[in-house]
Amino acid sequence: MKLQIALDRLTYEECFRILAQVGESVDIIEVGTGIIKEYGLGIVRDIKERYPRKSVLADVKICDAGKSESETAFDYGADIITVMSFADMNTIGACVEAAEARQKEVVVDLLNNKDPDVFDQLESIGVSSVSAHIGKDQQSGGAGHNPLFQELTTDRHFKVYVAGGINETNLDRYLDLNPAVVIVGSGITKAEDKKGKAGLIKKSLGKYN
Template sequence: MLQVALDRLTKDECISITEQTYECIDYIEIGTGVIKEYGMDIIRDFRKRFPDKRIVADMKTCDAGKHETRLALEAGADITTVMGFAHDQTILDSIQVANEVHKKVLVDLLQVPTERFARLKELGVELVSAHIGKDTQDHTAGDSLKRYDGLSEDFMVFVAGGISPESVQRYEKLNPVVFIVGGYITGASDPGEASCVIKGVIPKK
């Protein structure tokens, strides 16, 4: 499945790109930077505009798990993100809140040591994002992916980090259920066409 990541964009750009890509995307991710600029209102707006799509609020919660998770999910997100290096209690609280409303938490593994992965499973984490950060994509992408080998044995894996049609194959070995794609789509002259091109090369689950 395909998740479009809307970040470092204005609200109008986010809406326009979503409308253009609507037919080929499965998830809409409202990026951290967009949420910081527009708050929960943009999640509420997207819930009304795009009722048939699953919305991911990339909150990157590090603390105050109950509060931030409730904010995002009550605003209309189906999934909210919590950082894997957050305190165990933060992760537990976030999962508890999500379970109460039959929604999900996606744990971001950015800068999380591999020895913590087993603990995340113990905490009840189901969804993880095998994430290569924006600032390191050009330098460490190949090496960074190796640390995520075998994740799909314990979690449902989302993959993120400079994904394009040319790099999809590199991520396939992680057996992901969702490919998160940002710049390849949002920076394209025709985002709609770009989303359908990459959807066409993503393995179907």
């Protein structure tokens, strides 16, 4: 089970200061949508150059123009990209093809999707990774798991990422989805002892590997 740190709502300098503290504990570095909007994909390139042995995820949340959007993010050094599950299946399929051509990975973000047929559709176009994601605004509204996510506990074969206000105190509630990757944002980035918090969560995940 891997730990992914989500960098978002931070300055360029804060991103690198945090990574200098937690780099030993994290497996995947996520460059959040807000940071990409603020600083462009250049920050993805800069992080990959600084941390070449880490996987870097660009949370570009593609909705259209799947091939070109994917290729652009990969050109800037992303190892993993995201596409929204509500996008047209042709768009998602184009992202998958672009990723396969470069031996990269695409994660389909299930944010707010309630369509029970979505998993069959994604499997039919070769999607292998999905994100069971409770968004920032949903968290503030008190939303729990999307009931659709329970489908991931059945006979599905997706690599599952989980995200949504995760920290060391509520980690257990996400483990029923058998995730391959646990995404933690403010649970680390807003902690006073960021290095210690990242190490604690990484150690906790190690118990389930």
